[in-house]
Amino acid sequence: MxxxxxxxxxxxxxxxxxxxxxxxxxxxxxxxxxxxxxxxxxxxxxxxxxxxxxxxxxxxxxxxxxxxxxxxxxxxxxxxxxxxxxxxxxxxxxxxxxxxxxxxxxxxxxxxxxxxxxxxxxxxxxxxxxxxxxxxxxxxxxxxxxxxxxxxxxxxxxxxxxxxxxxxxxxxxxxxxxxxxxxxxxxxxxxxxxxxxxxxxxxxxxxxxxxxxxxxxxxxxxxxxxxxxxxxxxxxLDGICHTYIDAAADPDTAVALAVNAKMRRTGICGATETILIDRAYAAPRAIVDALVAAGCEVRGDTDIAALSPHVTPASATDWDCEYLDAIVSIAAVDGVAGALAHIDAHSSRHTDAIVTEDAAAADRFLAEVDSAIVMHNASTQFADGGEFGLGAEIGIATGRLxxxxxxxxxxxxxxxxxxxxxxxxxx
Ligand SMILES: NC(=O)C1=CN([C@@H]2O[C@H](COP(=O)(O)OP(=O)(O)OC[C@H]3O[C@@H](n4cnc5c(N)ncnc54)[C@H](OP(=O)(O)O)[C@@H]3O)[C@@H](O)[C@H]2O)C=CC1
Ligand SMILES: N[C@@H](CCC(=O)OP(=O)(O)O)C(=O)O
The missing domain is CATH 3.40.605.10 (Aldehyde Dehydrogenase; Chain A, domain 1)
Structure with a gap:
């Protein structure tokens, strides 16, 4: 051509x-x-x-x-x-x-x-x-x-x-x-x-x-x-966005939000790149299976890799990777404190979300995550001026000022x- x-x-x-x-x-x-x-x-x-x-x-x-x-x-x-x-x-x-x-x-x-x-x-x-x-x-x-x-x-x-x-x-x-x-x-x-x-x-x-x-x-x-x-x-700038599934997450909500946040449009900056699952959450396998069924490649830490033969081991660089593709990294963490520590180390401060029915856990997450947008029980893909009722957007500001x-x-x-x-x- x-x-x-x-x-x-x-x-x-x-x-x-x-x-x-x-x-x-x-x-x-x-x-x-x-x-x-x-x-x-x-x-x-x-x-x-x-x-x-x-x-x-x-x-x-x-x-x-x-x-x-x-x-x-x-x-x-x-x-x-x-x-x-x-x-x-x-x-x-x-x-x-x-x-x-x-x-x-x-x-x-x-x-x-x-x-x-x-x-x-x-x-x-x-x-x-x-x-x-x-x-x-x-x-x-x-x-x-x-x-x-x-x-x-x-x-x-x-x-x-x-x-x-x-x-x-x-x-x-x-x-x-x-x-x-x-x-x-x-x-x-x-x-x-x-x-x-x-x-x-x-x-x-x-x-x-x-x-x-x-x-x-x-x-x-x-x-x-x-x-x-x-x-x-x-x-x-870039969106290394997280969705944290808390022990008190409703299982159907957790699956629906994990799949939507990752897979609705994989190429946008508000797409979730890393899912964090509380070690105390009862049904992590269902989240992995739903993502695999939706066509997503799953890269997990050792806990997550043990759940399914479809999970490949994540490397250290995966936690800082904006795939903009049908790939997700998943890590097991110890409760809200573990999620906060991971997000603090790896988030690009664009959008991070918690899925939980526990109001105290949600309040702590909303207060302590220092990102431009912090969500409770909602898909990170809502990070958009139109969706926020602003009529349009020039983009998502990821700085602090x-x-x-x-x-x-x-x-x-x-x-x-x-x-x-x-x-x-x-x-
Ligand atoms: N926060 C937000 O609102 C948004 C964030 N994004 C982010 O953008 C990225 C995807 O877009 P992509 O096309 O890869 O973006 P790039 O960063 O590759 O390109 C964006 C612009 O920056 C220029 N550019 C890139 N690197 C340099 C450089 N070293 N020196 C000078 N100019 C440079 C490009 O120019 P050139 O044409 O020369 O490559 C282009 O004009 C993702 O990380 C996504 O998250 C996207 C949309 C909105
Ligand atoms: N905020 C917009 C997406 C902006 C964006 O990421 O743009 P691009 O990376 O050029 O696809 C939305 O949710 O549709």
């Missing part, structure tokens, strides 16, 4: 490229920050119409990405994330319109207080400014991230995965055309014009030009961000204090 070569301008100076983009984004961010809600919504609706109007060009670009991806041996899961068709593209345009209809967080009052001297203090939401987003090869993220960023009054600089480069360029062209048509600056949504990873490094270093970076990806990206970031980071868990419009804002006086002077 022949694949076309991707033509890119040679990257001479990554820092100069990002400085230029950042300067233009900052100017656009000033306009977006005070754009009325109706204007931003008009821009997004125009962008959605452009996505529909330019469907042929976008689908053609995506077909070229798919051809290259197949030739390069992408897995079926990656190809599925990359692939667009008329229905999926329609869904992307629908999502942009849905974001346009969400309540505008900008200007919303977070709280208000009146001091004894009569000063009125208000905290109101304001945009973050210029947001750089580095994300995987999934073209819908280009539109979702842009729409969320713009509706919350920001400018965005997008750097998508290389396998989706043609699709992203076509989608970006439609979004920019929509903004211009509505009289908003097209520079408020920019796509890094090169896949050279030097530009990622420059984005991570762009202090003063970029206000925050959202890296959305796995281990390679994590390492680079940890080494190089000088700009504040809202990390949306600013925003945790699903990030949508509110998570893309900060606040400022507005102080209203009547001439008070400080004694």
């Amino acid at each position: 022949s694949t076309e070569t991707l033509i890119e301008p040679p990257l001479q100076d990554a820092d100069a490229l990002i400085a230029d983009m950042g300067g233009r984004a900052r100017a656009a961010a000033k306009i977006m920050a005070t754009a009325p809600t109706a204007k931003k919504a008009e821009g997004l609706r125009a962008a959605a119409a452009q996505l529909r109007g330019q469907a042929d060009a976008i689908l053609d670009a995506n077909a070229r990405d798919m051809t290259a991806g197949e030739a390069n041996g992408l897995t079926s899961a990656m190809l599925d994330r990359l692939r667009l068709d008329a229905g999926r593209l329609g869904g992307i345009a629908d999502a942009v319109e849905a974001i346009a209809a969400l309540p505008d967080p900008v200007g919303a009052e977070v709280d208000r207080a009146e001091r004894p001297n009569g000063l009125v203090l208000r905290r109101v939401r304001v945009p973050l400014g210029v947001i750089g987003i580095i994300y995987e090869s999934r073209p819908n993220v280009t539109a979702d991230a842009a729409a969320l960023g713009l509706m919350s009054g920001n400018a965005v600089i997008l750097r998508g995965g290389s396998e989706a480069v043609r699709s992203n360029r076509a989608i970006h062209a439609a979004l920019a055309a929509g903004l211009s048509e509505a009289g908003l600056p097209a520079e408020a949504v920019q796509l890094v014009p090169t896949q050279d990873r030097a530009a990622v490094g420059a984005l991570l270093r762009a202090q003063g030009l970029v206000d925050i970076i959202i890296p959305r990806g796995g281990k390679g990206l994590v390492a680079r961000v940890q080494d190089e970031a000088r700009v504040p980071v809202l990390a949306h 600013h925003a945790r868990g699903p990030v949508a419009l509110e998570g893309l804002t900060t606040y400022k204090w507005l102080v209203h006086g009547t001439g008070q002077t400080r004694p």
Whole structure:
């Protein structure tokens, strides 16, 4: 199969490229920050119409990405994330319109207080400014991230995965055309014009030009961000998620949640990768059997391997592995304390869950697990902005600061204090 070569301008100076983009984004961010809600919504609706109007060009670009991806041996899961068709593209345009209809967080009052001297203090939401987003090869993220960023009054600089480069360029062209048509600056949504990873490094270093970076990806990206970031980071990183089956778990619930948390969609960051089973739980074999019957490869410690000939021995690296596939590691632990110790050592702080009918065990787990999302008797696959009622998500924040868990419009804002006086002077 022949694949076309991707033509890119040679990257001479990554820092100069990002400085230029950042300067233009900052100017656009000033306009977006005070754009009325109706204007931003008009821009997004125009962008959605452009996505529909330019469907042929976008689908053609995506077909070229798919051809290259197949030739390069992408897995079926990656190809599925990359692939667009008329229905999926329609869904992307629908999502942009849905974001346009969400309540505008900008200007919303977070709280208000009146001091004894009569000063009125208000905290109101304001945009973050210029947001750089580095994300995987999934073209819908280009539109979702842009729409969320713009509706919350920001400018965005997008750097998508290389396998989706043609699709992203076509989608970006439609979004920019929509903004211009509505009289908003097209520079408020920019796509890094090169896949050279030097530009990622420059984005991570762009202090003063970029206000925050959202890296959305796995281990390679994590390492680079940890080494190089000088700009504040809202990390949306890997999901090594756990489901702990407590001694007091209802057996039917335990089987249903273990299978759903692992197998509903194995490739998403909220999929459970490790199941922990209390040594005092009565029916561990049923969990293993249900996973095997669902087509899952089970890797277990010695206790779990003794339960079934279908279990292969887990190695030390399994407990830190994000399979994103139909593979699970299972360990036996001693009660909630054992689960907490394992999670503390191996969780990526994305989402962890306990299955139990014991309220005290659940309370302890919810209080002591330090992850962005902690669940009781629910599947970790619910880690999703849509499922949380936020309308959409830019992803799941896995760090500890600013925003945790699903990030949508509110998570893309900060606040400022507005102080209203009547001439008070400080004694
Ligand atoms: N928490 C969340 O919300 C989400 C997390 N994820 C996580 O993402 C991962 C799956 O996506 P995957 O495609 O593997 O992600 P990758 O981490 O491979 O790629 C994501 C982006 O990061 C870039 N990148 C990766 N490594 C480097 C590097 N060393 N230097 C510069 N840029 C880099 C990629 O660029 P390039 O194209 O050049 O490879 C791509 O744009 C999983 O770990 C999953 O959990 C996914 C979605 C949401
Ligand atoms: N939160 C989203 C999944 C986000 C995600 O993991 O994306 P990806 O890894 O690109 O498939 C969901 O639950 O559908």
